[in-house]
Each structure stands twice: as C-alpha cells, then as structure tokens.
Amino acid sequence: MKVYISVDMEGITGVAVKAQVVEGHAAYERARRFMTNDINAAVAGAFDAGATEVVVNDGHFTMTNILLEDLDPRARLITGRNKHLAQMEGLDSSYAAVFYVGYHASVGTANAVINHTYLGKAVREIRRNGRAASEAEINSGIAGHFGVPIALITGDDKAVAEATAVLGNIESVVVKRGLDRYVANTLTLQASAVLIREAAQRALKRVKEFPVPRVPSPVTFEIDFMSTAEAAITTLFPTVELRGPRTVAVTDHDYLKAFKALYGCLVLGNTVADEIFG
Numbered sequence: 001m002k003v004y005i006s007v008d009m010e011g012i013t014g015v016a017v018k019a020q021v022v023e024g025h026a027a028y029e030r031a032r033r034f035m036t037n038d039i040n041a042a043v044a045g046a047f048d049a050g051a052t053e054v055v056v057n058d059g060h061f062t063m064t065n066i067l068l069e070d071l072d073p074r075a076r077l078i079t080g081r082n083k084h085l086a087q088m089e090g091l092d093s094s095y096a097a098v099f100y101v102g103y104h105a106s107v108g109t110a111n112a113v114i115n116h117t118y119l120g121k122a123v124r125e126i127r128r129n130g131r132a133a134s135e136a137e138i139n140s141g142i143a144g145h146f147g148v149p150i151a152l153i154t155g156d157d158k159a160v161a162e163a164t165a166v167l168g169n170i171e172s173v174v175v176k177r178g179l180d181r182y183v184a185n186t187l188t189l190q191a192s193a194v195l196i197r198e199a200a201q202r203a204l205k206r207v208k209e210f211p212v213p214r215v216p217s218p219v220t221f222e223i224d225f226m227s228t229a230e231a232a233i234t235t236l237f238p239t240v241e242l243r244g245p246r247t248v249a250v251t252d253h254d255y256l257k258a259f260k261a262l263y264g265c266l267v268l269g270n271t272v273a274d275e276i277f278g
C-alpha cells in the first residue's frame with residue numbers, strides 16, 4: 001500500500017507568520033523542523049497501518065524546505081522545482097491514499113493563518129467550475145484524475161473546515177486555531193505529532209470509505225488576479241481567455257491539462273506582480 005504525502009508549510013504546527021515560511025529568516029530554519037516533525041508523525045502513522053511505501057512531496061515555495069536529514073528514513077522525498085503538478089508532482093494511480101500535511105485555507109478566509117491561494121500577493125480568488133476553491137480542493141482533482149482518495153488533512157481549524165466541507169468526512173487534525181491571518185493558538189510539536197500519527201493510522205484503516213474526488217469534465221479555472229498586468233500577460237498563451245480586466249479563464253476536458261494551464265497562468269502572472277502595487 002503506497003501513500004503519497006503532499007506537504008505545505010503555512011498549516012504546520014506552530015507556524016503563524018511570514019518569517020517562518022520564507023527562506024533567509026532564523027524563524028524559517030526552526031519552522032522547517034516543525035514541518036519535518038508533522039510529516040514524520042504522518043509517515044509513522046502510515047507505516048503503523050500497513051503502508052509499504054511513503055512518498056513525501058515538498059510543496060511549499062522553493063519546495064526545498066523539508067529537512068532530509070531528519071526525515072523518517074522509511075520515506076522518500078520529492079524535492080525541488082519546477083514541478084508541473086506542483087504540490088501533487090509524482091502522484092499516479094499506484095497510490096492508495098493522499099495525505100495533506102500543513103495545508104492552509106484559501107485567500108480571504110477570515111482568521112485563517114496565512115490564508116492565500118497559490119500566490120500570496122497576486123491572486124484574489126480562484127474558481128473551479130464557477131465556485132471559489134482552495135488549494136486542497138484544486139489539488140484533490142489531480143488525485144481524482146488518478147483515482148486516489150484524499151484520506152487526511154492537517155492544518156489550522158479554517159483549512160480543515162474548508163477542506164472537509166468539500167472532501168467529506170476524511171480524517172483531519174486541527175494543529176492550531178487561527179486568530180488572525182498572522183496569529184495562531186497552536187498545539188505543541190509533541191502534542192500534534194501524537195494526534196497526526198493516530199489520524200494517519202485511522203485514515204488508512206478507513207481508506208475504502210473515502211470517495212475519489214472526481215471533477216466533472218470539462219473543467220474551467222478562473223483566476224481573479226490582484227492587478228490588470230497579471231491577467232494581461234497570461235493572454236500570451238492562446239488558450240487563455242480574458243473575461244474581465246483582472247480575470248482570466250482556462251478550460252480543458254482533461255483535469256491535468258486544465259491544472260497545468262492554471263499553474264502556467266499563475267507562474268507567468270507572478271512574474272509581473274509588483275511588491276507595492278500588487
């Protein structure tokens with residue numbers, strides 16, 4: 001039984017502020033240890049419940065955050081970028097389950113720790129088939145494409161509530177409560193590790209209960225960028241449709257192609273995002 005663990009950083013135990021999730025800060029170096037601690041708990045729970053192989057994908061920013069030297073030696077790590085499937089790179093139909101570790105709520109979610117959707121400064125909202133969607137929800141369509149269920153999510157209370165509202169009664173661990181975009185009431189590392197390990201075990205025991213999150217075809221992603229410049233530059237791609245001064249859309253019958261088009265728009269749009277004007 002193979003398990004795939006998709007990891008982000010903003011929903012990790014103890015993480016609340018920007019200095020913890022951006023390279024070059026002392027707080028970041030500590031937060032990398034927090035991240036590896038949460039992951040190791042999920043890896044341990046997976047092996048407790050009969051996993052034979054666990055692959056961890058580092059999905060935050062530089063995608064080189066996880067401390068390999070401290071990672072459970074039974075796991076393998078997908079590290080570095082660029083990855084065309086981003087936080088789901090390397091997933092295929094051979095896996096029995098996906099775990100989300102350290103996930104965060106979508107941009108604009110009240111009191112959700114470092115709430116954003118893919119790009120902190122350039123994206124105001126992303127909609128999938130007309131409805132605002134989080135990274136957890138958008139990534140779940142990739143799992144659905146490969147026929148793999150999402151079995152576990154860890155993050156703050158808002159991220160867990162948002163994801164379970166669309167993914168159903170999957171296993172979850174609230175590792176902190178969001179009090180503001182940059183304030184959390186957090187569990188300790190040891191306390192959350194116990195909860196994550198237990199939830200990971202239950203997730204694999206219950207895995208047959210969880211639906212595969214398939215998305216009806218065709219799928220359309222709409223991006224509301226923060227500025228007109230970001231939207232305009234993405235129309236260099238001929239399949240990108242400008243739907244408003246700041247809004248673009250991509251559509252495809254194949255979820256992976258639609259996701260890659262979305263991701264391409266985000267990568268390109270971000271290159272013209274301005275530090276002050278957005």
Ligand SMILES: [Zn+2]
Pocket residue numbers: 008009010059060061
């Ligand atoms: Zn992140």
